[in-house]
Amino acid sequence: MATHAAKTASRPKGLETAKRVRKAALKRFANAGYAAVSMREIAADVGVRPGALYNHFPTKQDILKDLMLSHMSELLAAWEMADFPDTMDPLERFVRFHIGYHLERADEVFISYMELRNLEPDNFKAIETERRRYEAILTSILEEGAAARRYKADDARVATRAIIAMLTGIPTWYREGGRIGKGELEDLYLTMVRKAVSPERTDRQTEAG
Incomplete structure (x- = not known):
């Protein structure tokens, strides 16, 4: 009983330590890149011995997978809760959701897209499954819009990936306080996206050809 109580009492502390590990790893990976970061460096940032990390994450790869899966899970949950x-x-x-959400999470965005190459095959598949779930939201919007003749996309899945790639690149260059505010930024990108899938644009190109 005493042992069980001790484990129960230590659980909140363990959860807090795991949270600190994620935060430290997120910062390290975003600043130096996954490959250049060691478990020893992460442990030093957290203030624990390297061996203590293995109680929470057996390998550095597990930390990367956890960060990416958490990002996608939170992204999908936020979309479901978005109030428009x-x-x-x-x-x-x-478009407005994607820009607003990702601008607040530049480090998570950088890691989730730039460090895909460092995922082991099984982990890559797990992340890709979640990414496809998110992409399916936009693909459905484009397909339904095309059926209603509001949009035109020869291949909705390709258009989805092109649009998401364009929107996701914003945090790499945008800095709050510059000449363009967030609202204006959203308006500008929304206009570009709409033009890219505009039926009128496609019709004019056909006539010009």
């Missing part, structure tokens, strides 16, 4: 006017066009809703 019912009258707002679904494409506008997605």
Whole structure:
């Protein structure tokens, strides 16, 4: 009983330590890159011995996988909870959500997209599954919009990846306090996205050809 009580009492402390490990690793990976970071460095940032990390994450790869899966899980949950006017066009809703969400999480975005190459095969598959779930949201919007003749995309999945790649690149250069505010930024990118899938644009290109 005493042993069980001790384990129960230590659980909150263990969860807090794991949280600190994630935070330290996130910062290290974003600043130096996954390959250049050691478990010893992460442990030093957390203030524990390197061996203590293995109680929470057996390998550095497990930390990377955890960070990426958490990012995707939180992203999908945030989309489900997003509060936009019912009258707002679904494409506008997605663009504004994606930009707003990712601008607040530059480190998570950098790691989730730039460190995919460092994932082991099984971990890569797990992350890709979640990424496809998110991409499916925009693909559905484009397909339904095309059926209603609001948008035009020869291949909705390819268009989805192109749009997401463009929007996800914003945190790499945008800095708050510059000449463009967040609202104006969203407007500018929304205009570009709409033009990219505009039926009128496609019709004009066909006529010009």
